[in-house]
Amino acid sequence: MMAHVEARGLRKNFGHLAAVNALSLTIAPGEIYGLVGADGAGKTTTLRLICGALKPDAGEVSVCGFDLRRQTEQAREQIGYLSQRFSMYEDLTVLENIRFFAEVRGLRPDEWYPRSLEILEFVGLADFRDRFAGQLSGGMKQKLGLASALVTRPRVLLLDEPTTGVDPVTRQDFWQLIIHLVSTPTSDSPSIFGENGGSRRGVSVLISTPYMDEAARCHRVGFMKKGQLIVEGTPGELRARLEGRILELRGSPLTEIRHHAAEVPGVEDVQAFGDRLHLRVESGQAEAVMRRLPAQLQPMGVSIDALRPVPATLEDVFIAFS
Amino acid sequence: MPLPVIYVDELTRKFGDFTAVDHVSFEVNPGEIVGYLGPNGCGKTTTIRMLLGLLAPTSGSAIVLGFDSFRQSEQVRARAGYMSQKFAIYDDLTVWENLVFYGGVYGINDPARIQETLAQVGLSGHETVLTRELSAGWRQRLALGIAIVHRPQLLFLDEPTSGVDPNARRAFWDLIYDLAAQGVTILVTTHYMDEAEYCHRVGMMRDGKLLAMDTPLVLKERYVPGQVYEIYTAALLAGLGALEQTPGVLRAALAGDHLRVIVEQGLGEQTLKSALAATGVTIASIQKGEPTLEDVFLTLAKG
Incomplete structure (x- = not known):
C-alpha cells in the first residue's frame, strides 16, 4: 500500500x-x-x-x-x-x-x-x-x-x-x-x-x-x-525496550532513599514521584537489584515498604534513549 | 501539629458574571509539594494571584504563612517565592546579572548568597552566559533561582515545566525535591496529568471548583473504583460498541491502537472476552492496565 x-x-x-x-x-x-x-x-x-x-x-x-x-x-x-x-x-x-x-x-x-x-x-x-x-x-x-x-x-x-x-x-x-x-x-x-x-x-x-x-x-x-x-x-x-527495567519503590524517608539508591550497583537512574521512586536498572539486573537494594539500604535505618517491577512509561523511554 | 502554611477557606473570585474561583478550600502543610491540576482557564493562576495578595478575593479568605494574603500581602511576598510561566528574564543580561538584579529587588546584595543560589539550581560556572543563549531547561532553572534568591519558606510555581523536554523536566523536579527536603513548601500548578504524579498531594480544578485534593494513590483508589484493561483488537469500533453495552463496564474508550476499559471490581477478563466474542470481535490480547490521574479527572468531571 x-x-x-x-x-x-x-x-x-x-x-x-x-x-x-x-x-x-x-x-x-x-x-x-x-x-x-x-x-x-x-x-x-x-x-x-x-x-x-x-x-x-x-x-x-x-x-x-x-x-x-x-x-x-x-x-x-x-x-x-x-x-x-x-x-x-x-x-x-x-x-x-x-x-x-x-x-x-x-x-x-x-x-x-x-x-x-x-x-x-x-x-x-x-x-x-x-x-x-x-x-x-x-x-x-x-x-x-x-x-x-x-x-x-x-x-x-x-x-x-x-x-x-x-x-x-x-x-x-x-x-x-x-x-x-x-x-x-x-x-x-x-x-x-x-x-x-x-x-x-x-x-x-x-x-x-x-x-x-x-x-x-x-x-x-x-x-x-x-x-x-x-x-x-x-x-x-x-x-518493550525497557521491559523489566523499571522498579517502583515505596519507603521512608524517601529523600534519603533517593540519594542512596542511585549508588546501588545495577541502578542507572532514580526518579522521585511524590510518594514513591522509580528506578531504572541495567538490563537483566532487576532481580539482583531487588535483593541488593534492601540489603544495602536497610542497615542505614531507612524502611523499604515495597519494591516491584512496573511497566515502563513512554517518558521513561524518552529519557533512557535521549 | 504544625500550622498549615496555606489555609484557604471558601475562597471565591468573580469577574463580572464569571466566577473564576468558586468557594475553594484547602490546606498545605510544611514541606509538602502540592500540585494544582487543571486545564487552561480553570482558575489555577487566579488562585495563586490571590494567595500572593495580587488580587482581592470576592469572598472567603486565605491565610498564607500566618498572614492574611490580601491585607498583609507584603509580609507574604517577603517570605514566598513565585516563579511564573511567563516570567520575564532579561535576555540581554548574563545569568549572574539577572540574579543580582532580582536579588536587589528583595534587598539581597551579598555575592555569596547569589553564588549559593546558583549552586542550588545547578548553574555554577555559567555566571557569564547571556540568558538568551540558555536552553529552555536552563532558563527554567534560572527562573527558579530568581524565585528562591531570598530564601522563601513557600514557593509558588505556575506551570514551571511547560514546553521543556522530559529530561529537563526531571532535572527540574530533582531541584524541587531538594528544596522540599530543606523544608520549603511548594504549590505547583500544571496541566500535565503525568506531571501531577510528582506531587505529594494533588488538587484537581475545573471551572473554578476544586473537585478533590489528595495523594495520587488515594485519588486513584477513590475515583477509579475498578480495574483497567487494555484490549488489543483489529475491530476497534465494533469492540467499543460491544463493550459500551456490557454491564459492569464503567468506561470504555478508544486509545489509538487499542481499547481501554474500566470495569467494576470483580468483573473478570472472561466477561470482557465473552462480550466481545458474542459480537464476533476477535481479541489479539488483553492485559491489565494502571489507572491514571486522567481517569480520576474524567470521573470527577462527570460530577
Missing part, C-alpha cells in the same frame, strides 16, 4: 539553527503518528515542511504519491492542516467560518455546503452552526478548527498540538473523533473521506504533542529532540 506521507532527509535551517535535521518518516494509510517533543524540538517546523508552508533546505516529501515540490497542487489538496493557533473569525458564525475556509480552498457552494453539514454532525457542532465562533467554548472552537480542516476531504490530517492546555474531557472527545476518522472504513461515510475511495481506509493523521501520556494513544510515535527523530516505534515496541 502506498504511504500517505513519505518524508526523506528533511532539513531546515533558521540561521545557524538546524530546526529539522535529516528527518525521515513514513505514515501509512489509516495511521495516527505522534510527533512528541519539547518546545523548540522541531515539531511545528516538521509539520510545516510536510504541508508545504515551508520549503526544506534538503530532502523531499511526497503526499499520497505526489511530490510536494513538483506536484505541489495535487500534494497539498490531500492535506488538512490545523495549526497550533488556529485563528477563526470570532464575528462569523460556525458555518460562515467553514464556508470561508472551504472557499479559500476553491470549493463551490454545491460542494462545501452538504459537506459542512455532515462534518458539523460528525464533530458534534450541528446544533451550533449559527452561533458566533467568538461565543464557543474552548473545546468547541477546537472542533470548529478540525471541521474547517476536514471540509476539503483531506487524506492526510496534520494537527499541531491540538490539545495543549485543554480540559481532559475535551481532549478525550477530540481523540475519539480522531480515532473514528482513521478507523472508519470509507464506505460508511463516503463524503467525508472522498467519494471514489470505496476500499480506502480512513485518513491518516500526523499529530504533534508535548504530552507523553498522549503519545500512548498514537499508533506510532516519534520522539523529536534538537530537530532529529531520536527514537520511533509503536507505544508497545517502545515500552
Whole structure:
C-alpha cells in the first residue's frame, strides 16, 4: 500500500539553527503518528515542511504519491492542516467560518455546503452552526478548527498540538473523533473521506504533542529532540525496550532513599514521584537489584515498604534513549 | 501539629458574571509539594494571584504563612517565592546579572548568597552566559533561582515545566525535591496529568471548583473504583460498541491502537472476552492496565 506521507532527509535551517535535521518518516494509510517533543524540538517546523508552508533546505516529501515540490497542487489538496493557533473569525458564525475556509480552498457552494453539514454532525457542532465562533467554548472552537480542516476531504490530517492546555474531557472527545476518522472504513461515510475511495481506509493523521501520556494513544510515535527523530516505534515496541527495567519503590524517608539508591550497583537512574521512586536498572539486573537494594539500604535505618517491577512509561523511554 | 502554611477557606473570585474561583478550600502543610491540576482557564493562576495578595478575593479568605494574603500581602511576598510561566528574564543580561538584579529587588546584595543560589539550581560556572543563549531547561532553572534568591519558606510555581523536554523536566523536579527536603513548601500548578504524579498531594480544578485534593494513590483508589484493561483488537469500533453495552463496564474508550476499559471490581477478563466474542470481535490480547490521574479527572468531571 502506498504511504500517505513519505518524508526523506528533511532539513531546515533558521540561521545557524538546524530546526529539522535529516528527518525521515513514513505514515501509512489509516495511521495516527505522534510527533512528541519539547518546545523548540522541531515539531511545528516538521509539520510545516510536510504541508508545504515551508520549503526544506534538503530532502523531499511526497503526499499520497505526489511530490510536494513538483506536484505541489495535487500534494497539498490531500492535506488538512490545523495549526497550533488556529485563528477563526470570532464575528462569523460556525458555518460562515467553514464556508470561508472551504472557499479559500476553491470549493463551490454545491460542494462545501452538504459537506459542512455532515462534518458539523460528525464533530458534534450541528446544533451550533449559527452561533458566533467568538461565543464557543474552548473545546468547541477546537472542533470548529478540525471541521474547517476536514471540509476539503483531506487524506492526510496534520494537527499541531491540538490539545495543549485543554480540559481532559475535551481532549478525550477530540481523540475519539480522531480515532473514528482513521478507523472508519470509507464506505460508511463516503463524503467525508472522498467519494471514489470505496476500499480506502480512513485518513491518516500526523499529530504533534508535548504530552507523553498522549503519545500512548498514537499508533506510532516519534520522539523529536534538537530537530532529529531520536527514537520511533509503536507505544508497545517502545515500552518493550525497557521491559523489566523499571522498579517502583515505596519507603521512608524517601529523600534519603533517593540519594542512596542511585549508588546501588545495577541502578542507572532514580526518579522521585511524590510518594514513591522509580528506578531504572541495567538490563537483566532487576532481580539482583531487588535483593541488593534492601540489603544495602536497610542497615542505614531507612524502611523499604515495597519494591516491584512496573511497566515502563513512554517518558521513561524518552529519557533512557535521549 | 504544625500550622498549615496555606489555609484557604471558601475562597471565591468573580469577574463580572464569571466566577473564576468558586468557594475553594484547602490546606498545605510544611514541606509538602502540592500540585494544582487543571486545564487552561480553570482558575489555577487566579488562585495563586490571590494567595500572593495580587488580587482581592470576592469572598472567603486565605491565610498564607500566618498572614492574611490580601491585607498583609507584603509580609507574604517577603517570605514566598513565585516563579511564573511567563516570567520575564532579561535576555540581554548574563545569568549572574539577572540574579543580582532580582536579588536587589528583595534587598539581597551579598555575592555569596547569589553564588549559593546558583549552586542550588545547578548553574555554577555559567555566571557569564547571556540568558538568551540558555536552553529552555536552563532558563527554567534560572527562573527558579530568581524565585528562591531570598530564601522563601513557600514557593509558588505556575506551570514551571511547560514546553521543556522530559529530561529537563526531571532535572527540574530533582531541584524541587531538594528544596522540599530543606523544608520549603511548594504549590505547583500544571496541566500535565503525568506531571501531577510528582506531587505529594494533588488538587484537581475545573471551572473554578476544586473537585478533590489528595495523594495520587488515594485519588486513584477513590475515583477509579475498578480495574483497567487494555484490549488489543483489529475491530476497534465494533469492540467499543460491544463493550459500551456490557454491564459492569464503567468506561470504555478508544486509545489509538487499542481499547481501554474500566470495569467494576470483580468483573473478570472472561466477561470482557465473552462480550466481545458474542459480537464476533476477535481479541489479539488483553492485559491489565494502571489507572491514571486522567481517569480520576474524567470521573470527577462527570460530577
